[in-house]
Amino acid sequence: MNVAAAPARMGAGAQVEPAVVPRRQEFVRRFVRNRAGLLGLAIIAVLVALAALADVIAPYDWRSQDIVRRFAVPSPQHWLGTDELGRDIFSRILFGGRYSLTIGVGAVLLSFVVGTLVGIVAGFYRRLDGLLMRVVDVMLAFPGILLAIALVGALGPGLSSVIIAIGTTEIPGFARLNRSMVLSLREREFVVAARVVGASDASILLRHVLLNLVSPLLVFASLRMSTAILVGATLSFLGLGIQPPEPEWGAMVSTARQYIATAPHTFAYPTLAIFAAVVAFNLLGDALRDTLDPTLRH
Numbered sequence: 001m002n003v004a005a006a007p008a009r010m011g012a013g014a015q016v017e018p019a020v021v022p023r024r025q026e027f028v029r030r031f032v033r034n035r036a037g038l039l040g041l042a043i044i045a046v047l048v049a050l051a052a053l054a055d056v057i058a059p060y061d062w063r064s065q066d067i068v069r070r071f072a073v074p075s076p077q078h079w080l081g082t083d084e085l086g087r088d089i090f091s092r093i094l095f096g097g098r099y100s101l102t103i104g105v106g107a108v109l110l111s112f113v114v115g116t117l118v119g120i121v122a123g124f125y126r127r128l129d130g131l132l133m134r135v136v137d138v139m140l141a142f143p144g145i146l147l148a149i150a151l152v153g154a155l156g157p158g159l160s161s162v163i164i165a166i167g168t169t170e171i172p173g174f175a176r177l178n179r180s181m182v183l184s185l186r187e188r189e190f191v192v193a194a195r196v197v198g199a200s201d202a203s204i205l206l207r208h209v210l211l212n213l214v215s216p217l218l219v220f221a222s223l224r225m226s227t228a229i230l231v232g233a234t235l236s237f238l239g240l241g242i243q244p245p246e247p248e249w250g251a252m253v254s255t256a257r258q259y260i261a262t263a264p265h266t267f268a269y270p271t272l273a274i275f276a277a278v279v280a281f282n283l284l285g286d287a288l289r290d291t292l293d294p295t296l297r298h
Contacts, residue, residue, distance in 0.1 A: 030291045037287020043280035047273075051097035058091035062247045071263040081265045083256065089266065092247035093273050099248040100277060103162055103232035103241075104225045110167030112221055115174025116213070120205065122175065123182025133179070136172045144169040148231055152240045162241045166228050177220055178213060185209050215292040223285035226278040233274050249274050 031037055050057060059079075066086035074081045080089040122132040139147070151165035185191060185208070194204050233250030235241035242248035244255055249270045256266035 027291060031287060034287040034290060036283045037291070040280040040283025040287065043276055044284060047097055047277055047280070048101065050094050051101055054091075054094035054098065058088075058094045060088040060091045062087065062092045062095045063245065064088070064091075071259070071266070074265060080269045081263075083252075083266045084259060084263070089252075089269055092252060093249070093269060096247040096249045096252060096270070097273070097277075099159065099242050099246065100229050100232060100250075100274070102159065103166065104229040104277075104281075106163035107166035107170060107228040107232070108221050108224050110163065111170030111174050111224070112217070114167075115171040116178050116217065118171070119175040119178025120182055120209065120213075123179040124186055124201070124205065124209070129179070132175070136175050139169075139172045145231060145234065148235060149238070149240060152235055157240055157243050159242060162232050162235055165235070166231050169231070170224055170228065173224065174217070174220070177216065181213055181216060182209060185212055219285055219289045219292060222281055222288055226281035226285070229277050229281070230274065 064087060066082065068086065069078070069082050070084055070086040072078050072082040072086070078088050078090065080093065083089055083092070118132055118136070122129045142150075147169050148165040151168055152161050155161035155164060191204060191208050194208055199207075232241060233248070233253070236243075236248045236250030237254040239254065242251050244251050252270035253267060253274070256263070256270065260267045
């Protein structure tokens, strides 16, 4: 049969079925319509690029001191001014982005892996649910920031300690989210059918459960990135995280707070960097939620 001639033989009242838009193209089309999400993604891309290319972009070494030019206001020589030791603030913010973004990514990745594993096991294997969820409840009984402070105090200051501390405080959120979704999915028809045909637990988890967890976990992880960056900056501000003279944004704010009256720019610009990162990941998370939510597709 000549496929090209088929439309000519169709009746006048016949309607052509619209082409099915692939899921990836549909996701991109819906995401592009969200201007706030595009703004958040653009800010994140800029921050990542600046941090990655800090060695090339930074006009000065972040360690370089010039006491004669301490507390210099923004100028063509120093775009964001200098701090109490005459160090270029712009260069230090660029290098500090590496610490802050690494803390956010590392902490969320740790909590994502451990929390997902705990939540899936608790939701799929009911005999382990009680034990695992009681451990999670104990972790939730402590305020997140206090638990992070206690863990950093026990592990000692440093990048790895901050990542472990923040990642640990985020595990209960991922665990409870995964458990609730798995409890719903394990009773769905496609999972029951897979059991009937003799599929193993590993096959069911990989082919039917995990694939349905990707979208909500992606949204939740993007939203928790902002929290991880903010908590990391808070720990450094309190003197428990990244230690001076390392140019982490929270540590820079902590050092500059005593000069806020005489040199407010030393305090303002690191604070704006934290603000931009937190807002950007929140905007991205909200956009991903709106894009991936099946109830909003129409």
